[in-house]
Amino acid sequence: MRDNTSALVMDCAESRKWIELRFDGEEIPDAITRKLDKHLASCEGCRLWATQMESALAKLQMITEPLPTQQFKTRLMRELGLSPVPVWLRWAGGVLAGLSAAWLLAVTLLGDRLLGAAREGIPVVSRLLRIGQYLIPAGSGSSLLTSATEIGIIILGGAVMLIVLGILARRMVNRAQRTRPAEARSA
Amino acid sequence: MEDRLQVNKEDIALVERALAEDYSAQRELVKRYQGPIFAYVYRWMRNRADAEDLTQDVFIKMFRALHTYSRKSSFRAWLYRIARNRVIDFIRRKKPHAVDIDDVVVEDDTPTPIEVHERTSEQEMLNKVIESLPPLYREVLLLRHRDELSYEEIVESTGIALGTIKARLHRARAMLKKQLTEAQLL
Numbered sequence: 001m002r003d004n005t006s007a008l009v010m011d012c013a014e015s016r017k018w019i020e021l022r023f024d025g026e027e028i029p030d031a032i033t034r035k036l037d038k039h040l041a042s043c044e045g046c047r048l049w050a051t052q053m054e055s056a057l058a059k060l061q062m063i064t065e066p067l068p069t070q071q072f073k074t075r076l077m078r079e080l081g082l083s084p085v086p087v088w089l090r091w092a093g094g095v096l097a098g099l100s101a102a103w104l105l106a107v108t109l110l111g112d113r114l115l116g117a118a119r120e121g122i123p124v125v126s127r128l129l130r131i132g133q134y135l136i137p138a139g140s141g142s143s144l145l146t147s148a149t150e151i152g153i154i155i156l157g158g159a160v161m162l163i164v165l166g167i168l169a170r171r172m173v174n175r176a177q178r179t180r181p182a183e184a185r186s187a
Numbered sequence: 188m189e190d191r192l193q194v195n196k197e198d199i200a201l202v203e204r205a206l207a208e209d210y211s212a213q214r215e216l217v218k219r220y221q222g223p224i225f226a227y228v229y230r231w232m233r234n235r236a237d238a239e240d241l242t243q244d245v246f247i248k249m250f251r252a253l254h255t256y257s258r259k260s261s262f263r264a265w266l267y268r269i270a271r272n273r274v275i276d277f278i279r280r281k282k283p284h285a286v287d288i289d290d291v292v293v294e295d296d297t298p299t300p301i302e303v304h305e306r307t308s309e310q311e312m313l314n315k316v317i318e319s320l321p322p323l324y325r326e327v328l329l330l331r332h333r334d335e336l337s338y339e340e341i342v343e344s345t346g347i348a349l350g351t352i353k354a355r356l357h358r359a360r361a362m363l364k365k366q367l368t369e370a371q372l373l
Contacts, residue, residue, distance in 0.1 A: 056373060061332075063314055065229065067222060068239070
């Protein structure tokens with residue numbers, strides 16, 4: 001190994017400083033690069049040093065560091081209020097919304113015949129039927145009604161109330177999940 | 188370098204959406220950094236339970252402070268800084284027996300790489316060598332060469348001056364090379 005301190009020729013210490021910078025991906029002036037390459041071509045010690053340093057730094061990518069477990073990842077999302085809504089709950093919400101829409105449509109179209117049957121029964125249904133009568137002129141579609149469908153539709157009215165309650169409960173659960181990061185941000 | 192800039196662009200876009208209450212963006216931010224932050228915290232804690240608790244704290248703090256993040260700097264470095272501060276708080280308040288972040292002296296009872304060489308595999312040996320480095324040197328070495336943070340990001344995440352970072356990194360590389368040579372891993 002040589003140790004030339006001349007300004008025109010790079011010595012080992014300077015050479016190694018530039019080699020480190022090269023490993024860092026820093027831009028090295030062309031003139032320095034030429035001097036460095038010249039030095040490396042003639043200095044076996046620095047060549048070995050550079051190879052070993054490169055190998056040492058490459059080994060840092062080989063070390064094994066612990067990864068977070070799936071259980072922790074799930075817990076983290078839950079604690080942050082970021083757990084995704086389960087698929088079954090999304091499906092249930094969709095089905096409930098569809099049933100509600102179907103019931104409302106039926107009541108609206110067939111409301112005039114149902115009014116009498118439901119007036120003294122369920123106030124909410126009765127009110128909906130009045131809306132239906134207002135929207136659709138009396139008599140339209142009523143000839144298709146049978147007593148069985150009337151009963152069925154009234155039962156559906158009760159189901160709608162449960163559906164609405166279910167949707168509201170779901171929204172409350174979601175809100176409770178989501179407020180946590182929002183609260184955290186505003187704190 | 189371009190990759191790093193691209194990553195930060197994506198991070199900033201996610202931050203913008205997360206601030207607008209976009210929950211998928213919030214989830215994506217957590218997914219993207221839960222691994223690196225956990226690994227970083229674990230380097231100090233050496234304990235999975237504590238590392239998990241602290242990682243959770245880091246993300247809670249991240250959401251709490253997200254509106255203060257300046258888009259001009261690296262989001263990753265900003266997040267690492269939160270993690271580092273949480274680690275320091277934890278060590279100083281709750282775990283005086285944990286690794287002292289300011290302690291740069293290698294403990295005497297730590298077996299040398301040569302001592303453990305015969306009874307461990309190369310992989311374990313490598314981990315032992317890394318662990319045997321003084322914490323502050325190990326920190327910058329891993330931030331630079333494992334997590335691939337730039338000098339600017341390391342300065343930002345640690346709050347240490349650039350000159351000090353460069354000096355520590357130079358020393359850390361020399362120590363790493365020496366230890367690996369002694370352990371016959373080079």
